[in-house]
Amino acid sequence: MINRIWADEASLPANDRGAAYGDGLFETIRMAGRKGVLLSRHIERMVSDAHRLGISVSRHELDAAVAQAIERWSSDAGDQGWVLKLTLTRGAGGRGYRPSAGMAPNLLISSAGLPPEPPAGGVDADFSRVPLTVNPLLSGIKSLNRLEQVMAARELHEPLFELIMSNPEGHLVEGTRTNLLIKSRDGWLTPPVRDLAVAGIMRQWTLERLRELGNVVQERSVEVGDVLSEACEGLFLLNSVLGVVPVCNLAGHDLPVDPGLATICHPLELLE
Amino acid sequence: MINRIWADEASLPANDRGAAYGDGLFETIRMAGRKGVLLSRHIERMVSDAHRLGISVSRHELDAAVAQAIERWSSDAGDQGWVLKLTLTRGAGGRGYRPSAGMAPNLLISSAGLPPEPPAGGVDADFSRVPLTVNPLLSGIKSLNRLEQVMAARELHEPLFELIMSNPEGHLVEGTRTNLLIKSRDGWLTPPVRDLAVAGIMRQWTLERLRELGNVVQERSVEVGDVLSEACEGLFLLNSVLGVVPVCNLAGHDLPVDPGLATICHPLELLE
Known part of the structure; x- marks a missing residue:
């Protein structure tokens, strides 16, 4: 008990x-x-x-x-x-x-x-200087061992909404409090669960919903080039309290903002 | 304040x-x-x-x-x-x-x-199945993020005193609550601080003391072969509460036990 x-x-x-x-x-x-x-x-x-x-x-x-x-x-x-x-x-x-x-x-x-709503037109993000290490036995678990996220979040200053953390191999893994989803010419892309510190509820729901709607979603390692190349049609941050948050600027680079995803994945439509 | x-x-x-x-x-x-x-x-x-x-x-x-x-x-x-x-x-x-x-x-x-004193004749240890990952930004820090050690310690059963954890590269790094020190034909050997989850106080003191006494102490990655080969003249577990604890059996292999180190590094001689 x-x-x-x-x-x-x-x-x-x-x-x-x-x-x-x-x-x-x-x-x-x-x-x-x-x-x-x-x-x-x-x-x-x-x-x-x-x-x-x-x-x-x-x-x-x-x-x-x-x-x-x-x-x-x-x-x-x-x-x-x-x-x-x-x-x-x-x-x-x-x-x-x-x-x-x-x-x-x-x-x-x-x-x-509730925290403040992020602006619908997108948020600013940058790369974190804090590396993210994931024990394979604990990958994806929202445990109370979150010192890496705290150390990264200490460097969140206005106007930044999020910092994106990379693993020691140099792959982009997740934000301090969000999972990553990329829309590219070839479909949707997100890092695989085995690489994640936290496998978010909103991430899982969004992947299922995109697939139900007939989209291709790849779960594979994400490189910096995947988000900063012309093939990138949008970068989204997923969090079950904040919903789907488009990034309009990453490390000084403007990114395209497609509001479509927010309308199919709005948290308030998922109340139960 | x-x-x-x-x-x-x-x-x-x-x-x-x-x-x-x-x-x-x-x-x-x-x-x-x-x-x-x-x-x-x-x-x-x-x-x-x-x-x-x-x-x-x-x-x-x-x-x-x-x-x-x-x-x-x-x-x-x-x-x-x-x-x-x-x-x-x-x-x-x-x-x-x-x-x-x-x-x-x-x-x-x-x-x-106080916890029970370990037997002077040495203790039994085994290899942990829980990998140890160390964020380079947090290496050596005795932080409150200790879930990996908890998961490893859950598998500590009689007669085992300690489980030795390895990093994803396969190097032996530390016990759940102890640092490692190996006596070999070529001198003393211990994993370097950058690889450690916790850089123990007793480890640092012992290394300094051994060097003061003219011993060669190498800080380098430790392989399984370093402790299970004939070159190994002793494996010691270091902990500031328990002191220096020799291992007499590791994963079913008998190891030589040299009581000399315990006499130069007994915790009660380090009271201040």
């Missing part, structure tokens, strides 16, 4: 493994009233990634916690949207890095306001 | 960046009464690594917190040793990964009992 902890009245125990080692996961869900954007996919990802880490949590337990969170916070938000954050840790204690048998996971539940 | 939080009466705030992103550092110091093993080096490492992460803390602030911790806990421990743990986070809040300007770091201070 998991312990529910409401962030507006308590916090994780002092010996929780979340703060000690980043031993856990989180989900950030865009809410509108009592509904959430791709809510069931967020819950499913947390259950599935918890399983990869050996943290025992059920779909039912998370559903029950989310239902309580909605009771608690949805009416405060009024017509405004809000953000529900779930932080699941392996629990408190253990002997150093080694967890004890049968630990009870802790679920910290919090709410926050 | 840092906020001191005593783990026996409070915990980090719910929105602390330690649990949210592993955005911080820790030190684990072996204490005997009011003295600590290589205490000043631990404090210096935390100040220096905090600086690398852009977390503002001074030597003076940490010294004052440690002095208070000693007042609080040293007499409880009686003649037994104890362990002092300092967890420094960037603070609470910020906008997603991006920290706010001028955040006040939080320092969580806790005490624990």
